[in-house]
Every structure is written in C-alpha cells, then in structure tokens.
Amino acid sequence: MELKDLLSQKKTSVMKRWYDLIMQTYPAETAMFLQAEKDPFANPVGSTIYRGMEGIYEGLLRETDPEGVSGFLDSIIRVRAVQDFTPSEAVSFVFLLKDVLREELKDDVDPEGLLVLGSRIDALALSAFDIYVRCREKLYELKANELRNWTSKLIERAAKAGGRGQ
Amino acid sequence: MAKAKKPPKPEELAKIDYSPPETGWMDTPAVFKPGTFCYGARPKYLEEVGFPNPREWSSADEDWKLPENWKEIVLEGLGDRLKKYRSFHLFMDICVRCGACADKCHFFIGSGDPKNMPVLRAELMRSVYRKYFTTGGKLLGRHAGARDLTYDVFKEWWYYFYQCTECRRCSVFCPYGIDTAEITMMARELVNLLGCNTDWIAGPVANCYRKGNHLGLEPHTIQSNIEFMVDDIEEITGIRVEPTFNRKGAEILFVTPSGDLFGDPGTYTCMGYLMLFHELGLDYTWSTYASEGGNFGFFTSMEMAKRLNYKIYAEAKRLGVKWILGGECGHMWRIVHQYMDTWNGPADFLEVPVSPITGTRFDNARATKMVHVVEFLADLIRHGKVNLDPSRNDHLKVTFHDSCNTSRGMGIFEEPRYVIRHVCNHFYEMPENTIREKTFCCGSGSGLNAGENMELRMRGGLPRANAVKYVNDRYGVNMLANICAIDRAALTTLMQYWVPDVDVCGVHELVGNALVMKGEKKRTMDLRLEPLPGMEEEEEEEE
Numbered sequence: 001m002e003l004k005d006l007l008s009q010k011k012t013s014v015m016k017r018w019y020d021l022i023m024q025t026y027p028a029e030t031a032m033f034l035q036a037e038k039d040p041f042a043n044p045v046g047s048t049i050y051r052g053m054e055g056i057y058e059g060l061l062r063e064t065d066p067e068g069v070s071g072f073l074d075s076i077i078r079v080r081a082v083q084d085f086t087p088s089e090a091v092s093f094v095f096l097l098k099d100v101l102r103e104e105l106k107d108d109v110d111p112e113g114l115l116v117l118g119s120r121i122d123a124l125a126l127s128a129f130d131i132y133v134r135c136r137e138k139l140y141e142l143k144a145n146e147l148r149n150w151t152s153k154l155i156e157r158a159a160k161a162g163g164r165g166q
Numbered sequence: 167m168a169k170a171k172k173p174p175k176p177e178e179l180a181k182i183d184y185s186p187p188e189t190g191w192m193d194t195p196a197v198f199k200p201g202t203f204c205y206g207a208r209p210k211y212l213e214e215v216g217f218p219n220p221r222e223w224s225s226a227d228e229d230w231k232l233p234e235n236w237k238e239i240v241l242e243g244l245g246d247r248l249k250k251y252r253s254f255h256l257f258m259d260i261c262v263r264c265g266a267c268a269d270k271c272h273f274f275i276g277s278g279d280p281k282n283m284p285v286l287r288a289e290l291m292r293s294v295y296r297k298y299f300t301t302g303g304k305l306l307g308r309h310a311g312a313r314d315l316t317y318d319v320f321k322e323w324w325y326y327f328y329q330c331t332e333c334r335r336c337s338v339f340c341p342y343g344i345d346t347a348e349i350t351m352m353a354r355e356l357v358n359l360l361g362c363n364t365d366w367i368a369g370p371v372a373n374c375y376r377k378g379n380h381l382g383l384e385p386h387t388i389q390s391n392i393e394f395m396v397d398d399i400e401e402i403t404g405i406r407v408e409p410t411f412n413r414k415g416a417e418i419l420f421v422t423p424s425g426d427l428f429g430d431p432g433t434y435t436c437m438g439y440l441m442l443f444h445e446l447g448l449d450y451t452w453s454t455y456a457s458e459g460g461n462f463g464f465f466t467s468m469e470m471a472k473r474l475n476y477k478i479y480a481e482a483k484r485l486g487v488k489w490i491l492g493g494e495c496g497h498m499w500r501i502v503h504q505y506m507d508t509w510n511g512p513a514d515f516l517e518v519p520v521s522p523i524t525g526t527r528f529d530n531a532r533a534t535k536m537v538h539v540v541e542f543l544a545d546l547i548r549h550g551k552v553n554l555d556p557s558r559n560d561h562l563k564v565t566f567h568d569s570c571n572t573s574r575g576m577g578i579f580e581e582p583r584y585v586i587r588h589v590c591n592h593f594y595e596m597p598e599n600t601i602r603e604k605t606f607c608c609g610s611g612s613g614l615n616a617g618e619n620m621e622l623r624m625r626g627g628l629p630r631a632n633a634v635k636y637v638n639d640r641y642g643v644n645m646l647a648n649i650c651a652i653d654r655a656a657l658t659t660l661m662q663y664w665v666p667d668v669d670v671c672g673v674h675e676l677v678g679n680a681l682v683m684k685g686e687k688k689r690t691m692d693l694r695l696e697p698l699p700g701m702e703e704e705e706e707e708e709e
Binding site: 026033034037041044045139143147149157160 | 197199201202268269274275276277278279280283390391394397428429430597599600617618620621624625628629632633636655659662663664
C-alpha cells in the first residue's frame with residue numbers, strides 16, 4: 001500500500017494517539033477539560049490544537065511543504081508560546097507525531113519509508129521553531145510598542161505645539 | 167565551587183519528560199515565571215498614600231522584606247474582614263466544589279493552570295481560613311482541607327490573586343452566586359497590608375491621590391491635551407468646539423477615564439464626546455481635578471478606593487452642577503453602580519438627572535445622580551435628536567465587546583448595541599456564550615494591564631480573541647468596539663498578537679464619525695485623521 005493511503009487509513013487512530021500525547025503535556029485536570037469540552041468558544045485551546053493537528057496531518061498526507069502548513073503550526077504554537085512551557089516543550093508536539101507514526105506504522109512501512117516520513121516531520125519541527133521565535137518576538141515587540149506609544153504621543157504633541165507656535 | 171554540570175548525551179536529550187509534576191496542589195508552590203507577574207510597588211508610591219511597609223523589593227526575589235510579624239498581620243486582617251463582610255464569610259464557607267466555575271475563567275481556559283480555576287484559586291485562601299477560623303480545620307488539619315499560612319502560601323496568594331481580573335464570569339455560573347471577585351479583592355487587601363502591591367497599580371493610585379487622575383496629568387496638561395483634540399476636530403469638520411474647564415454653574419459635570427485624554431485609541435473616543443456635546447449645545451464642564459473616572463484604588467483596598475472616589479462628588483458640589491455624566495469606562499461604572507452611594511453618598515446636593523434635550527428623567531440614576539454617556543446618547547437617538555450618517559463607517563465591520571464591569575457589574579447590554587446599530591451599517595455579534603453577561607474579559611482588567619506580564623495578558627485574553635477571530639473569519643469583522651478605557655488599550659495589543667486584522671475603538675469614536683454637525687465641511691477624514699474610504703475618490707473626481 002502507498003504511504004499516502006496508509007496515512008489516510010490510519011488517520012483516526014494516529015490523531016487520537018497524538019492528541020492524547022499532547023494532552024499529557026498539560027496537568028491532569030486541565031487535560032480532562034481540554035478533551036471533554038467540545039464547544040470551540042468555551043475551549044479555544046483544545047479546539048485550536050485539534051484543528052491545527054488536522055491541518056498538519058493533512059499536509060503530511062498530501063506531502064505539502066512546511067510552508068503550506070505553517071498556518072496550522074502557527075495556530076498551535078501561538079497558544080503554547082504564551083503558556084507555561086519551555087521553548088522545547090512548546091514545540092514538542094511535532095516530535096510526538098513522529099513517535100506515534102513510528103508506533104502505528106512499524107508493521108506496515110519499511111525502515112526507509114519511516115526515515116522519509118521522519119525527515120518530513122523534522123522539517124516541520126524546524127518550521128515550528130521559526131514560528132515559536134516569531135511569536136516570542138511579537139510579545140517583546142508588543143511590550144515595546146505599548147511603551148513607545150506613550151512617548152510618541154508626547155513627541156507628536158510637542159511637534160504640533162511647535163508648529164502652532166510658528 | 168559547584169561541580170560543573172555535564173552536557174547531556176543525545177539519548178538523554180531525546181527523553182524529555184513532557185508530563186507535569188504530580189504533587190497535589192497544596193504541595194506545589196507557585197513558580198514565578200517572568201511574563202506572568204507584575205513588578206513590586208516602589209516605596210514612594212506607598213508612602214504617598216500612607217500604605218504599610220514601603221521598601222525597595224522585587225516580586226521575583228526570595229526575600230520580600232516582610233515585617234517580622236507578617237503572619238499575625240495577615241491573619242488578623244483576614245479575621246477583621248470575615249467580621250466586616252458577611253458575603254466574604256459566606257463565600258469562605260459555602261462552596262461545595264461542584265466545579266461549575268472551574269472552566270469558566272479566561273485565565274484557566276487560556277493558561278491551562280489548574281490554580282486558575284476559580285474554585286481552586288479561592289481554595290488557596292479557604293484552606294488558610296479553615297486552619298485558623300474553623301473548628302474542623304483546627305482539629306483535623308489537612309483532612310478538613312486546611313493548611314498553614316506559610317511564606318510560600320503567602321507568595322502563592324500574591325501570584326494567583328494577581329491572575330484574576332475580578333471579571334466575575336465565574337460567578338454567573340456558580341449555583342450559589344459566589345463572587346470570586348470579592349475573594350480576590352479581600353486577598354489583595356491582605357497582601358496590601360504587608361506592602362505587597364504591584365507597581366502598575368500603586369503608581370496610578372498615588373498619581374490619582376495627588377493629581378486627580380491615574381496618569382498624573384496636571385490641570386494645564388489636561389486642558390492642552392483636550393485643546394489638541396479640538397484642533398483635530400476643527401481640521402476634520404471645520405468646526406471649533408469649545409469645551410470649558412472647572413466652570414462653576416454648569417448644568418452637568420463630565421467625568422471620564424484619563425486614558426481617554428492621552429492614549430490612542432481612547433483620544434478618538436474623547437473627540438467623539440466633544441463633538442456630540444458641542445452639537446447638542448450641552449451646558450457641561452470638564453474638571454481638571456475630578457479628572458479620572460477609573461479608580462485603581464479599588465484594586466488595593468476599599469478604603470483607598472473610597473478616598474479616590476470622593477473627589478467626584480466633592481467637585482460636583484464645588485462647581486454647583488445639577489448632575490454628572492460619565493464617559494466610557496469599565497470599573498468606574500461598577501464603582502458608581504455598586505459602591506459610590508455607600509461610600510460617599512448621599513449626593514443630596516445634586517438633582518435626579520434629566521436630559522436637557524429630551525426631558526427624559528433617569529430614575530435609574532436617582533441614587534448616584536450619574537448617567538452613562540451611552541445611555542444618555544441612546545435616549546437622544548430614540549428621540550431623533552441627533553443627525554447620524556452611518557455610511558461614513560461603511561468601511562468598518564464592527565463587533566462589540568461587552569466589558570465585564572458594565573455588563574456583569576451593572577447590566578448595560580442594549581444601549582451600546584442600539585447606538586452602534588445607528589452609527590454603523592455593518593454590525594456582527596460574537597457567539598452567544600462569549601457576549602453579554604457571559605462576556606470574556608480582555609485579560610488585563612483590575613490593574614493587570616502592565617507590560618511585564620504580557621504572556622499572562624495574552625493567555626487571559628485568548629478566549630476573547632478566539633471569538634473575535636471567529637467573526638473576523640466569518641464576516642470579515644475589522645473593528646472591535648467597546649465602552650471601557652482599559653479595553654481600548656489592552657484589546658489593541660491583544661488583537662495584534664491573536665487577530666492582527668482587527669482594530670479597536672470606543673463606541674463614541676464611531677459616533678463622532680457618523681455625527682452630522684450643523685455647518686460642518688465635507689468629511690474626508692475620520693477621527694484618526696485618516697482618509698474616509700469613498701470620500702477621497704470623490705475628491706479625485708472633483709479634481
């Protein structure tokens with residue numbers, strides 16, 4: 001069977017195992033809530049993660065390059081970049097997919113096929129790292145902007161006052 | 167000398183333990199992660215208002231420089247408050263830990279930290295209450311859910327009670343109506359007894375106490391800031407509005423948060439007020455003394471909040487006005503609605519507010535004599551007293567964020583929507599479980615809108631941003647309107663992180679754009695001095 005077909009066939013079980021593993025990165029009480037609450041507005045973290053995972057998996061299935069799934073990676077990482085995670089923990093969910101696929105596909109795919117798949121996930125992980133850094137940079141930028149907006153208002157006023165005096 | 171740590175081997179690196187610690191909540195002390203907490207208050211701010219224990223300290227330090235008898239002070243303070251506030255005593259006893267509140271807090275939803283569940287946050291204090299104030303807790307200790315007040319527990323209180331914005335969403339879902347905000351208020355009063363306030367709150371309190379407003383703007387600065395807005399209004403409309411300051415004998419005193427006087431987009435909201443009042447020919451005055459509607463004292467202690475609130479009635483009396491009109495602010499209105507009359511009333515020197523334009527008597531404000539500007543405007547629109555051209559806002563697809571304080575704190579739901587529908591043609595609601603009394607907080611209320619706790623703010627604001635993203639994706643919403651000064655500042659930053667296509671404005675900015683003023687020139691710019699889409703094309707055609 002083609003790798004693509006196999007991935008498609010295994011989608012439900014892979015997604016479930018992957019989601020469970022990601023949930024284990026949260027405290028037990030939180031994981032229960034994230035898994036049980038289906039309303040996307042009551043549970044934006046759980047629903048964002050799941051939607052992002054689906055997009056990433058579809059991308060993997062269709063052999064989309066990391067650029068093509070960056071929006072899905074971004075949606076998950078943007079959340080985890082402001083939660084209580086170290087940088088490695090925040091992007092760890094990408095590597096968790098590698099573990100799951102290895103387990104799920106070990107009897108159906110030869111080692112070389114797994115290596116190819118592994119490399120593609122590694123490429124996603126590198127892209128995840130870029131996105132994480134962008135999110136953190138954005139936070140610093142926002143902090144700086146809030147401060148700068150105060151001073152820029154003063155300067156703008158001073159300039160106007162100067163203009164008015166002329 | 168400490169032994170150098172060996173670098174990990176590749177196989178060790180690969181074995182990252184993703185799972186969190188499994189100790190119970192009582193045994194897991196708070197870890198102060200940068201980005202989630204505010205800086206400690208500087209001594210000068212505490213000294214200026216006579217708060218206890220002013221000293222140089224940092225909330226990230228091990229030693230918080232507490233007085234020797236800190237534990238005694240906290241327990242005595244807790245006992246005093248249990249006697250003074252029956253509601254607080256009830257809230258300490260009554261919770262059955264049903265969990266209805268657990269997943270309703272924006273901080274829990276966004277952070278995933280179980281100590282942000284309102285039930286557990288309150289339990290941080292209840293466990294200490296049980297230990298020292300209940301027989302069961304004294305005798306059975308941990309078996310009765312009681313624990314000692316230790317240095318770590320005190321720090322844990324500080325950490326988590328400054329991760330609650332007192333928004334009261336959890337109380338909407340509590341079958342007993344427990345108001346977690348009140349528990350947070352008490353906790354903040356207690357940490358304040360040891361001088362453990364945040365700099366972001368203590369600074370505005372001291373400024374407000376000395377100069378009448380959080381920003382510390384002096385009378386001439388307030389006046390010149392408003393004059394700059396007057397210049398901008400003239401540039402946009404060709405009309406020079408003429409506000410007055412500290413004018414005795416005016417019919418109405420107008421009070422608004424000082425954020426409207428200085429920070430964008432608050433200033434555009436302020437321009438909207440100025441234009442509306444001019445157009446109505448309202449006999450009103452600004453005060454450079456009662457120059458703050460907000461009250462950061464409310465985030466320290468009831469006594470401090472009362473002291474800061476006092477100036478509004480004092481100024482109304484000094485100027486001899488008949489009643490007070492209040493601008494778009496959040497916690498200002500919760501204070502007006504729930505506390506002002508008790509603290510500083512009765513305002514028997516004022517009259518029950520009557521709109522001079524429509525004759526409507528605002529009986530709902532007969533105790534405080536203070537009317538919300540959106541309520542005032544909704545009445546004017548209902549009577550057809552303002553000329554509005556909503557098509558000037560046609561480039562905007564607007565949604566409305568209910569501020570926690572005006573919605574859950576006083577029940578203003580319809581008036582802002584009524585106004586928005588008259589000044590805009592494109593209005594879209596966010597999902598039902600994220601608006602009105604179930605609205606999600608901006609994540610920066612109750613004095614948490616500092617810069618150093620940005621991660622916390624982004625977590626707390628995630629549920630709100632998620633609902634905005636939905637209307638942005640579905641309807642192309644590009645403007646998030648609201649009636650709160652902290653929202654205007656905080657949501658702007660929040661949107662830049664989560665939904666960068668969406669901008670933020672006060673309702674009166676939309677009003678100012680739509681308002682057709684007598685004798686105005688053709689509008690080509692909006693209140694931000696940016697070209698009004700559609701209008702600039704006509705200009706080119708004319709050329």
